[in-house]
Amino acid sequence: MRLSSKATTLLILAAVIAIAPFFFPSSYYFRVGSLIFVNGVAVTGLVILIGYAGQISLGHAGFAGIGAYACALAPVHLGLHPALAALLGALVSAAIAFLVGRPILRLKGYYLAVASLGFGVLVSMVLANEAKLTGGPDGMAVQELGLRAGLKAIGIDLSNTAFWYAFSGIVLVLGAWLALNLYHSPTGRALRALHGSEVAARTVGIDVAHYKLQAFVLSAVYASVSGSLLALQNKFITPDVAGFMHSIEMVTMAVLGGAGSVLGAILGAAILTTLPQVLTVFQEYEQLMLGLVMMLVMIFMREGLLPSIARRIRGRAE
Amino acid sequence: MPELLQFLLSGITVGAVYALVALGFTIIYNASDVVNFAQGEFVMLGGMITVFAEAAGLPLPLAALVAILVTAAVGVALNKLAIEPARGAPVVSLIIITIGASIFIRGATQLVFDKQIHRFPAFSGDTPIAIGGATILPQSLWVIAGAFAVFFCLWLFFTRTLIGRAVLATANNRVAAQLVGINTKYVMTLSFAMSAAIGALAGVLVTPITLTSYDVGLALALKGFAAAMLGGMGNPKGALVGGLLLGILEAMTAGYISSQYKDAAAFVVILAVLFAMPQGLFGRKSTDRV
Numbered sequence: 001m002r003l004s005s006k007a008t009t010l011l012i013l014a015a016v017i018a019i020a021p022f023f024f025p026s027s028y029y030f031r032v033g034s035l036i037f038v039n040g041v042a043v044t045g046l047v048i049l050i051g052y053a054g055q056i057s058l059g060h061a062g063f064a065g066i067g068a069y070a071c072a073l074a075p076v077h078l079g080l081h082p083a084l085a086a087l088l089g090a091l092v093s094a095a096i097a098f099l100v101g102r103p104i105l106r107l108k109g110y111y112l113a114v115a116s117l118g119f120g121v122l123v124s125m126v127l128a129n130e131a132k133l134t135g136g137p138d139g140m141a142v143q144e145l146g147l148r149a150g151l152k153a154i155g156i157d158l159s160n161t162a163f164w165y166a167f168s169g170i171v172l173v174l175g176a177w178l179a180l181n182l183y184h185s186p187t188g189r190a191l192r193a194l195h196g197s198e199v200a201a202r203t204v205g206i207d208v209a210h211y212k213l214q215a216f217v218l219s220a221v222y223a224s225v226s227g228s229l230l231a232l233q234n235k236f237i238t239p240d241v242a243g244f245m246h247s248i249e250m251v252t253m254a255v256l257g258g259a260g261s262v263l264g265a266i267l268g269a270a271i272l273t274t275l276p277q278v279l280t281v282f283q284e285y286e287q288l289m290l291g292l293v294m295m296l297v298m299i300f301m302r303e304g305l306l307p308s309i310a311r312r313i314r315g316r317a318e
Numbered sequence: 319m320p321e322l323l324q325f326l327l328s329g330i331t332v333g334a335v336y337a338l339v340a341l342g343f344t345i346i347y348n349a350s351d352v353v354n355f356a357q358g359e360f361v362m363l364g365g366m367i368t369v370f371a372e373a374a375g376l377p378l379p380l381a382a383l384v385a386i387l388v389t390a391a392v393g394v395a396l397n398k399l400a401i402e403p404a405r406g407a408p409v410v411s412l413i414i415i416t417i418g419a420s421i422f423i424r425g426a427t428q429l430v431f432d433k434q435i436h437r438f439p440a441f442s443g444d445t446p447i448a449i450g451g452a453t454i455l456p457q458s459l460w461v462i463a464g465a466f467a468v469f470f471c472l473w474l475f476f477t478r479t480l481i482g483r484a485v486l487a488t489a490n491n492r493v494a495a496q497l498v499g500i501n502t503k504y505v506m507t508l509s510f511a512m513s514a515a516i517g518a519l520a521g522v523l524v525t526p527i528t529l530t531s532y533d534v535g536l537a538l539a540l541k542g543f544a545a546a547m548l549g550g551m552g553n554p555k556g557a558l559v560g561g562l563l564l565g566i567l568e569a570m571t572a573g574y575i576s577s578q579y580k581d582a583a584a585f586v587v588i589l590a591v592l593f594a595m596p597q598g599l600f601g602r603k604s605t606d607r608v
Contacts, residue, residue, distance in 0.1 A: 050410060056409065056410050056413070058413070103592075103593040107592060109409045110353050110409065110547075110551065111547065111551075111592060113353075113409070113413060114543060114544065114547045114588065114592070115588070115589055115592050117540070117585075118544070118585035118586075118588050118589050119585075119589070121540070121581070121582075121585050122582055122585050122586065122589075125579065125581060125582050126582075129578045129579060244536070244540070248417055251410065251413075251414065252414055252417075252418075255410055255411065255414055256414075259410070284428075284429060285425070285429070286425070287421050287422070287424055287425030287428065288422055288425030288426055288429065289425075290418075290421055290422075290425070291418045291419060291420070291421035291422025291423070291424075291425055292418070292422055293418075294414055294415070294417065294418025294421065294422075295400050295415050295418040295419060295422065298404060298407065298411045298412075298414050298415045298418065299400060299403045299404045299407075299415065302404075302407055302408075302411055
């Protein structure tokens, strides 16, 4: 039996997530792993936007910020359960993406980049300045999700780091499954068509604005969920989650690994999340190395790491 | 009224810096279609190198000259090592390359120099000059004069010199420019050198007012980018007007609305302008060739 590429991708992803813990020498590795998955969720959303639809956003951290602060604020002010708060965050992100997306997505290239950047900066500025509500730049505490206690009651006792590793791993696999399904759906085909040429796509009757907006809203929801996961896991959140550098990090992860493929983008998330942890030994050199990696990969492996490597291996096999 | 004048004066000072950054963006964008997110690092390098050259014993004007030359060399290196090899890469890749370059330069600066905040003395003292009830620092006049001088020189360069016209020709159509015998690679190198030098000059001029450290570049790059976009990408006049407008707008927001949200003003206006006029104030409408 020959597996479809979708099934292969999901199997590889799930297998790596399930098997990796057997090689973890300490709980610290669970923590790094769950951070990779949290970033992976946001980056999978960007695969839909950048990889499928060919649109840029330098402001997606704004949506991560909305998701994160929804988890921090809604339980306190609206009395919602943190899980419902995350859902609310996703809905708010989707609504804002829907409203902002229409005018923004008319723009192309650098103009789209600066408009989305402006949006992200505005969100982070509101979070940092409305100190009465958000605690300002010092951040604020986030309530416990409570799921771990629930699991304990039915006999599954996980350490905090192991729980978040498993939970965000499952969310990531779900997110990847949705994104892969989308790729092969009529919507996915429409997105790829308009990526190739908007004019050509319009000529064959694709409502370009509609599909671009759909990709934008979807990727915003992914970013929001990623922000919520981060907030719930850290039980603390600062406006940095919505900052410009976080937006850049997300896009870099996606493009570094290969924005055209879900697995590649998640690999990018894994590399860029681990790199600073490895480099803490050389803290002085961290920025230097990060900048260098970004430049080298983009210059020598334009499609991103995974697609470039895959092509090289395939080229050798033939 | 003196209040308004005061805000206007400080706005024009800041705006002149944005205009210089935006002019740097414009030159590189015209020659290579690349938006150089490392533009802010040129400003930072201009200030930082001057500080350390002066500390090493050079007189201030010489230190400033060294800073501008070194930064121009960094600009050329950026073009040769990172931009030229990536020719034809998609916009996302180019954005990541120049952001990578900006992080790299920041990291290198922090290693070579330090993480402290620095300044050097103003060129003509720190005694404020009173104008109609408001005051302005002599150094602000230097900044404003610098922005206009650079704009004027660029105008002369682009309209009166052969090589300037070659740059414009390359901006217009690279292949056609090559066909009529223009060395477009040289044009690119020259553009990066000029752009970096202008950035460094901005850094030299503004450091006595705003101080400098290894991490001031990013914010300046974003504002300069916004200013260039506001005026219409690729248009030097747009860069100058966009920069000044942005500076004044920020000062007015800080003065009359909220100093916390002064940075927001810039981005709100840019979103508004892009929604209403997607090509910026002075940009030409572009049509795609199919």
